[in-house]
Amino acid sequence: MLLEIRNLSVWYGKALALEDVSLSIGAGEFVAVLGPNGAGKSTLLKAISRMQPSSGVLEFRGASLQGVPAHAVVGQGICHCPEGRRLFPELTVLKNLMLGAYLRRDAAVVAADLDRVYGLFPILKERAPQVVGTLSGGQQQMVAIGRALMGKPALLLLDEPSVGIAHRLKIEIFDAIKRIQKSGTAILMAEQDAQSALRIADRAYVLEHGRIGREGTSAELGADDYIRQAYLGVA
Numbered sequence: 001m002l003l004e005i006r007n008l009s010v011w012y013g014k015a016l017a018l019e020d021v022s023l024s025i026g027a028g029e030f031v032a033v034l035g036p037n038g039a040g041k042s043t044l045l046k047a048i049s050r051m052q053p054s055s056g057v058l059e060f061r062g063a064s065l066q067g068v069p070a071h072a073v074v075g076q077g078i079c080h081c082p083e084g085r086r087l088f089p090e091l092t093v094l095k096n097l098m099l100g101a102y103l104r105r106d107a108a109v110v111a112a113d114l115d116r117v118y119g120l121f122p123i124l125k126e127r128a129p130q131v132v133g134t135l136s137g138g139q140q141q142m143v144a145i146g147r148a149l150m151g152k153p154a155l156l157l158l159d160e161p162s163v164g165i166a167h168r169l170k171i172e173i174f175d176a177i178k179r180i181q182k183s184g185t186a187i188l189m190a191e192q193d194a195q196s197a198l199r200i201a202d203r204a205y206v207l208e209h210g211r212i213g214r215e216g217t218s219a220e221l222g223a224d225d226y227i228r229q230a231y232l233g234v235a
């Protein structure tokens with residue numbers, strides 16, 4: 001198993017944000033985490049990338065991540081594309097992308113990975129010299145995903161990639177995310193748009209009030225009456 005989480009709990013002061021969460025991701029697998037605002041989806045991804053302290057078992061490639069600093073997690077093969085994108089708006093598209101490769105020294109492979117990002121998002125090649133702050137929200141999301149890919153992750157963490165994006169660009173971005181998985185990168189995606197997430201993910205977990213409420217394949221959850229009513233808007 002690529003990532004194994006057991007009984008993971010996270011506190012913000014006296015507030016319990018995640019309670020005894022357990023999940024797993026295999027190599028090359030695409031897993032979605034669904035749930036409403038405040039359910040703990042972002043907290044879960046931050047705990048995995050070690051941006052947020054946690055208790056419980058958190059193992060990547062069989063080794064514990066507990067006590068590992070965030071910058072070292074990137075070097076081990078986990079790259080986090082956070083909610084809100086967190087780009088450098090005054091820098092160009094190219095400079096933002098290359099910041100994702102700051103730990104790498106394999107210049108030829110980095111160049112090949114940049115070409116890969118441009119293949120996924122052709123508009124970024126056109127806009128390479130453009131300042132990121134002048135791009136649309138959808139194009140900025142493409143830069144954020146591309147920057148994470150430049151770290152050459154075995155596991156890509158995506159936090160709400162569809163938020164604030166026009167429908168046309170959302171479809172394009174989700175199709176690119178699926179292509180990323182098909183190329184061999186495992187993906188854990190936190191997403192409120194359950195319909196779009198279940199369309200492209202292999203499996204999903206549903207987080208509610210900081211706990212896993214349901215889990216299963218995308219087909220199983222798509223046929224679940226509760227999920228259909230609560231998250232898909234289908235009676």
